[in-house]
Amino acid sequence: MSEHVIDQYMDQLAANIAAVRANIEHAAERAHRSPDEITLIAVSKTKPVEMVQAAYQLGMTDFGENRVQEALPKLEAFHPQGLRWHMIGHVQTNKANKVAVSFDSVHSVDSLHLAQALERHAASQERRLPVLLQINVAEEASKEGMTQQEAPELARQIAQLPHLAIQGLMTIAPIAHDLEEVRPVFRALRELRDQLRDMLPDCSWDQLSMGMTDDYTVAIEEGATMVRIGRAIFGERPQKELEKK
Numbered sequence: 001m002s003e004h005v006i007d008q009y010m011d012q013l014a015a016n017i018a019a020v021r022a023n024i025e026h027a028a029e030r031a032h033r034s035p036d037e038i039t040l041i042a043v044s045k046t047k048p049v050e051m052v053q054a055a056y057q058l059g060m061t062d063f064g065e066n067r068v069q070e071a072l073p074k075l076e077a078f079h080p081q082g083l084r085w086h087m088i089g090h091v092q093t094n095k096a097n098k099v100a101v102s103f104d105s106v107h108s109v110d111s112l113h114l115a116q117a118l119e120r121h122a123a124s125q126e127r128r129l130p131v132l133l134q135i136n137v138a139e140e141a142s143k144e145g146m147t148q149q150e151a152p153e154l155a156r157q158i159a160q161l162p163h164l165a166i167q168g169l170m171t172i173a174p175i176a177h178d179l180e181e182v183r184p185v186f187r188a189l190r191e192l193r194d195q196l197r198d199m200l201p202d203c204s205w206d207q208l209s210m211g212m213t214d215d216y217t218v219a220i221e222e223g224a225t226m227v228r229i230g231r232a233i234f235g236e237r238p239q240k241e242l243e244k245k
């Protein structure tokens with residue numbers, strides 16, 4: 001991207017970020033929560049690293065990517081102190097090494113097998129990797145994630161891995177025409193989190209990563225502490241068919 005294009009883009013980007021932040025504040029107010037409890041993650045998938053740099057200049061510190069191969073060049077090009085890269089998409093076990101080395105956290109731990117692979121590579125890096133367990137609350141066939149029924153036993157096993165630090169849960173809600181349809185999904189994730197916290201009090205269960213462009217205000221009303229926003233910040237993604245949800 002040329003400097004000129006970036007300059008023009010900055011104004012739009014600043015307006016988008018301000019609008020999202022205002023919506024976050026209002027949703028938090030409705031739920032009698034502090035907006036400071038909510039981390040805004042800018043999802044930069046399909047967007048060039050220059051857009052990430054522009055958003056960083058505007059104060060964004062947390063970025064999300066859903067594909068390892070696409071993300072790695074961006075992480076290598078831009079990872080200043082204080083910027084956190086979140087892996088939010090499905091991770092194949094054979095890419096666990098790269099994820100454990102490069103990302104600051106992984107929201108999409110969906111199996112014991114993946115957790116064990118991340119554990120091995122985090123151990124060889126001598127680091128403790130923050131992770132969230134991805135739950136397929138609505139049990140959609142198209143989505144990754146453990147079911148609510150599977151979660152307690154998997155959480156118990158993953159909690160024993162010394163180089164992973166469980167921080168909470170993540171979910172992707174189904175696409176809905178009426179936002180009230182997704183509220184029970186977010187509520188169920190919070191309730192599952194409360195149940196796991198009682199069961200495994202030695203882990204931190206503070207984080208609920210839930211809410212995207214179309215549904216983040218409802219997610220915040222239901223307790224989200226991390227919202228993952230792509231389109232409302234960076235604009236529409238043109239090549240929809242190239243994306244893997």
Ligand SMILES: *Cc1c(COP(=O)(O)O)cnc(C)c1O
Pocket residue numbers: 043045066088089172212213214228229230231232245
């Ligand atoms: C793409 C993606 C997002 C962001 O989606 P938007 O609708 O653009 O806000 C959030 N979470 C995950 C897991 C994604 O893949």
